[in-house]
Amino acid sequence: MAVETFDLVRRFQDFVAVDNLNLTVRRGSFFGFLGPNGAGKSTTIKMLTGLLGPTSGRIRVLGRDIATVPLEVKSRIGVVPEDLNLFERLTGAEMLAFTGRMYGLNKAEIAERLPELLDLMELRNEPKKLIVEYSHGMKKKLCLACALIHRPEILFLDEPFEGVDAIASRTLKDLLSRLTARGLTVFLTSHVLEIVERLCTDIAIISQGKLLAAGSLDELRKGIQLEDDGQQTDLSGQHAGPISLEEYFIYIVGGERSTGEEEVLQWLG
Ligand SMILES: Nc1ncnc2c1ncn2[C@@H]1O[C@H](COP(=O)(O)OP(=O)(O)OP(=O)(O)O)[C@@H](O)[C@H]1O
Numbered sequence: 001m002a003v004e005t006f007d008l009v010r011r012f013q014d015f016v017a018v019d020n021l022n023l024t025v026r027r028g029s030f031f032g033f034l035g036p037n038g039a040g041k042s043t044t045i046k047m048l049t050g051l052l053g054p055t056s057g058r059i060r061v062l063g064r065d066i067a068t069v070p071l072e073v074k075s076r077i078g079v080v081p082e083d084l085n086l087f088e089r090l091t092g093a094e095m096l097a098f099t100g101r102m103y104g105l106n107k108a109e110i111a112e113r114l115p116e117l118l119d120l121m122e123l124r125n126e127p128k129k130l131i132v133e134y135s136h137g138m139k140k141k142l143c144l145a146c147a148l149i150h151r152p153e154i155l156f157l158d159e160p161f162e163g164v165d166a167i168a169s170r171t172l173k174d175l176l177s178r179l180t181a182r183g184l185t186v187f188l189t190s191h192v193l194e195i196v197e198r199l200c201t202d203i204a205i206i207s208q209g210k211l212l213a214a215g216s217l218d219e220l221r222k223g224i225q226l227e228d229d230g231q232q233t234d235l236s237g238q239h240a241g242p243i244s245l246e247e248y249f250i251y252i253v254g255g256e257r258s259t260g261e262e263e264v265l266q267w268l269g
Pocket residue numbers: 012015017035036037038039040041042043044
């Protein structure tokens with residue numbers, strides 16, 4: 001398995017952000033980790049990548065316990081965290097080279113990979129620009145390049161499409177599909193459910209720190225059908241054909257927070 005968690009818990013004081021999470025991510029899968037704002041996705045990714053310690057529970061990444069051999073695990077994964085941890089006084093090329101050295105690559109490997117990664121992310125035009133002067137999307141792309149330079153076995157991406165332009169987004173989708181076809185495992189969070197639906201082989205949905213559903217989209221759909229005694233689910237009243245991931249997500253997560261739209265925001269007109 002690429003990732004396994006066993007009763008993983010993270011508290012912040014009294015608040016339980018991740019609540020007894022048991023996740024399984026197959027090697028080579030394209031795993032979409034979904035949930036509403038504040039569900040605990042980023043907190044989970046930080047724990048899986050060793051950026052944050054769990055309150056309790058265990059994590060195995062690539063068959064190894066991250067608490068016991070953190071460096072070994074970290075050397076084999078790449079991560080784009082939500083808060084893009086870049087050194088802002090460096091240029092993009094300097095940051096990439098530094099990252100490569102940290103992962104133990106030699107000069108020749110860095111010299112080969114660095115320009116290709118900068119090209120791929122379209123960050124080559126302004127070589128003197130410091131990261132502090134980068135736009136949000138540029139920072140995100142650089143962070144992704146840094147996460148790839150050591151050829152990781154698992155790539156953890158927290159909202160990789162957020163703030164990235166349509167062309168870069170297409171490049172990224174193609175790249176990720178190519179890499180998973182070659183055996184890389186991708187673990188991503190995204191609110192862009194159309195992309196998740198198209199790319200991901202496996203999906204898990206959490207809300208308030210708890211796992212609500214896990215499986216392929218087809219398995220999730222079957223879960224709904226079972227609940228409805230094997231009937232083809234009719235979520236919208238006039239639904240025909242298989243339900244979309246967005247419909248499934250709203251069905252699973254949205255039920256608990258119906259707002260009664262007409263009653264609120266009356267002052268807004
Ligand atoms: N350092 C922290 N201190 C206190 N509470 C925190 C901390 N980090 C996260 N939380 C809380 O834990 C919960 C989960 O946060 P998290 O960032 O994991 O959500 P998320 O699923 O990534 O949401 P989003 O989709 O908005 O990125 C939230 O209620 C958040 O306020």
